[in-house]
Amino acid sequence: MALLILRRNLHGRTSSLLQARLFSRSPEAAPAEDPRRRTSEPKPIEKILVANRGEIACRIMRTARRLGIPTVAVYSDADAGALHVRSADEAVRIGPAPARLSYLSGASIVDAALRAGAQAIHPGYGFLSESAEFAQLCEENGLTFIGPPASAIRDMGDKSASKKIMGSAGVPLVPGYHGDEQDIDFMRLEAEKIGYPILIKPTHGGGGKGMRIVQSANEFVDSFLGAQREAAASFGVDKILLEKYITRPRHIEVQIFGDKYGNVLHLNERDCSVQRRHQKIIEEAPAPNVTSNFRTHLGQAAVSAAKAVNYHNAGTVEFIVDTTSGQFYFMEMNTRLQVEHPVTEMIVGQDLVEWQIRVANGEPLPINQSEVPLLGHAFEARIYAENVPKGFLPATGVLHHYRPVPGTSSVRVDTGVEEGDTVSMHYDPMIAKLVVWGESRSAALVKLKDSLSKFQVAGLPTNINFLRKLANHWAFEDGNVETHFIEHFKDDLFDDSCHEKEAYEEAIYGAALVSACICNKEHSNFREGFPGGNGLNSIWYANPPFRVNHCAKCVFEFQWDDDYDSTGSKPLVLSLTYQADGHYDIEVEGEGNSLGFHVKVTYLGNRDFRVEVDGVSIQVSLATYEKDLDKHIHIWHGSKHYHFRQKLGQPLFDDDDSQHKPSFEMASHPHGTVVAPMAGLVVKVLAKDGMRVEEGQPILVLEAMKMEHVVKAPSAGHVHGLAVTAGQQVPDSSVLFSIKVSNSFTTNFFNESTNLNEDWLTISPDITHRNSIQTIKNTSK
Template sequence: MTMHNQGKLFTKCLSLQRQPWCLASNHAQISKVLVANRGEIACRVIRTAKKLGIQTVAVYSDADTSAMHVEMADEAYNIGLPPSEESYLKKQKIVDIAKHSRCQAIHPGYGFLSENTEFAQLCQQSDITFIGPPASAIRDMGIKSTSKSIMSAAGVPIIGGYHGEDQSVTKLKQEAERIGFPVMIKAVRGGGGKGMRVAFTMSEFESQLESARREALKSFADQAMLLEKFIEEPRHVEVQIFGDQHGNYVHLFERDCSVQRRHQKIIEEAPAPNISPSLQAELGKAAVNAAHAVNYVGAGTVEFILDRHSHAFHFMEMNTRLQVEHPVTEMVTKTDLVEWQFRVASGEKLPLSQEEIHLHGHAFEARICAENPGNSFMPGAGLLQYLITPIPNSDVRVETGVRQGDEVSIHYDPMIAKLVVWGEDRTCALMKMRAQLTEYNIVGVDTNLDFLLDLCNHSKFFSGNVHTNFIEQYRSELLAQKTPPDHIIIQAALAMILSEQLEDEKAAAASQGPFSPFFSEFGFRLNHLLVRDISFTYGKQGTQPDDSGFMYLEQ
């Protein structure tokens, strides 16, 4: 491994046995790729690259010096301080490293620079293959008003609204009145649930508009807004599409990502439940039409709002990158979408035609995050003191970029892992998800594991009756205050007593009378039976719980 850190060059043994998989003279040879990302997606891309015999180069911030993706790559280069704008978002520095390390391509993963038009153009100008769509597609789909105009012209259903250039408060109020309340206010360059607000009445419209503008300006440096009719409690259904450089397009069926918190996905599944074959075909056709409309190349996702009662659907946006939830599609179509990305970027045709892509069973993905569901899903950070995960097999995948002893950083997304399971049908897959979630044991940070278990056990979720307001509707059931069972309380008490006993044994060994019963016999008293009262508090705000989620208070 070669590591470039603060001007120093460190060299370790590097295997030279791999051969690039793409050797045909009419294809662009990719023998070395820079992965411009971190965490689980960087590890995911590196694994597939190694499978294909492609050498890998990682980049990392000061916070990720010992990260898993750094150790997995053949070479790794430091790119700056922990804040992403000083490291993973430094376009020119990343391209310079790619040229210095003689990479033919850059894989952006998701997030960071994956949907950055300027970065895609910079790669092209530097004669480096950007493993993603053309910059023009990123640009057009990144501006929501433009994307909706293109989709409307292509015959893809869109929600009625206002996408105009007049951004005055007076004009936006007039358009909101015309559309009819409730109205969705969305940042033109938005994504990830940021810059979005709902105004249910005219009286709250202006305050919601200003709130959305502030968040959009901070997140995207652009406060332009569009307005749409807000569909209450819809489903969020998206279609995985792929295009190549030869004009071929396919869809790989749909995913349901309806269950969300803070407008962000938490559990996804494929295929979408309670969808008829005819509706499935309509969704797929609309998504492929969307890809055609922008001459799309590579992996993309077309997102739709689906009325859960009428099943009418409308275009929401197109994500011009690989999605976090892509593994559920891989599980039900028996594909490796990252491998498809490499092959398409090299100039090959799509590995399969539409007629050759079939659904097999059902898959779920749960995002294991360092967050506190009981405190509005507040993101957390800290050291992973203890980490036990499910054992991966052909039906179970654990996509992660951290290990025991690693730290969940305050600078990045708090996702610890993605747990992906496959079953012959939805019920089978959901039962596997329940079982595998119980195999996790994480100490050091708050997690959403118990919440995910409660979600999977909820009767409405089990029947597939999901929508984007699901968590809020069933908040009292999903986020109920819990009392720990007796066996957990007993385990906590025993853990504390045993810890004290170990400390006493250490003190005895260091004393002048190590064999005195007052030292060696824990709790020894003359003519007295020791009885102790131990009190705990559970889940108290402002305290640091022990391994069991308890804080010892008094005895």
């Protein structure tokens, strides 16, 4: 099967015919054989099994499809209907939902490839992508592993061994201990020799999993044991290394590529400094505010690192840069394709997955170092299902509304989900990667801001608004980034109190738009995508006195959920009068605010409306769904997004009919209750019911989406109602335990001051989540 391969230029257009290669054998020329016959001879690539899920699986399949190569998906029970399964030519079930029984089962994946008749396996990133044992297993079964050789994965996967190799190759290293001895007392002495603060890291894996910053000796034991536990759970190896912690670092990495003929080059660098929980959320290429001399030396060091382990295929050499001295140090090498590889693709105009397939099939690199371009600037923003106000805890749920920004020649969205899909607790909570390109950093940043404002997701919390805040921050605009950027500017990024009045007034405007659009939808006898519909369920039927050629009044009560306001939702009451000429007169009452609007609405289809407000025409999008006894309503207009809630079953009523007015009291937990901040698995219980504890003392450890969270006592007292056990799954917001205050002064104070009948410490769920949960682990890069 001869394939004509066309290279696309930076803007996605075909620029020239570069080469015609015989990429694989003709099916007619291949001898008949049992597809499950095991052999050590790798075959030319005619079919690829993608040993991954989500957006990276879909991204690999797109390139394979362009090259004319069929693909095989693998899936767990939780992913039976996932987008990557629907995107492949074939799909094979490999096990139940837990990753260790499916996506981490190398034997099952190799068996699936042999049964499907695939010649190669692409591991993507995460899961088995950096497993030397899996790469070796592929080779032993005559399958081409689309990645580096097992020896390179083994050398660079062990961070202790890799640092020794890098030291011999002359690559700068951070001071630390990278040896084999793991006795905790020995390691504690090594930490003291290095000097606090130190960084504890697993020797295997990546993505910040198991990483701990230890500020003092009294934190060492708990941090060390926790890092070992996470490392064993994530990578199957609990070996740890210690490094001096650089207090003001930048994280800059270099994309390298090698072929099987000893050629190695780099494709410029990426800055990945903006992180939360040691995980990147905005990456860019090239790195801002570095000199050409720095760039040259950094690239040379990365190439030296790759050559030291006879590397071929895609890899990334990560460096930590001390912003005070400008010195860079080798941190680790990721022996796989990175999540953020698209920003490199944008500035060099190449498809790195195509390079991976060609190199794995024995072809040389298509260009040399002098031919590597540096074209413009690119950003990638990772869009996650997560609850930002609760410390970026991962979220689960259904994507009731999912409308990514449209792709263009300079805007790209890599995603592994579609509207209606579920983000589960079993895997990484990434929804999509938004990638933009511009001729300059400032031009690219404008596109990033605009694209984020148009990216619509409803059904579960996301970090989109937070990403917008990052992109609009003055220090980020100036390119003054470091790994503590979010913590350093937390007051700017999380505190909206100075804009609270303005935001509330805008929410009132948004609520007016919502009520008008919903009424228009009902009154126009449309029902697509909106619960409630028309006919006997219509609000106009259910709420007299609507009559033809007469006015009709309805009253809406909403709760406005402000993403960054920890005080909770705010009530809004709207009175809407439908006029015979098709307009709505709307009066809104809020917290000390009363505003009126004259509105006309036209439904455009696909949940879009044209709304004329007091003579000004705008276009809005509306999404509604039901969840947790509420109807949730999202509206987007321009760069604004608002989220409102109504109680299910709440009638709309003429404003004189006050007997139907519903109550909007929020559900609350009993006094002193600490609840689960997310659905997850109880990994360890550190206390017993009735046990006396101090404020901040760890009570139990939860795990979800490869992340551990320590749940601590919010106050001194006695643990009450602790019924969960290790290995138990707990739902989101389920009761974990309560703290009974035993201090007589505190008890008397509460009893006398608040008339409480019990001596329980009153803690709102929001405060409990914020103060009692400590995130100590993150998902993969």
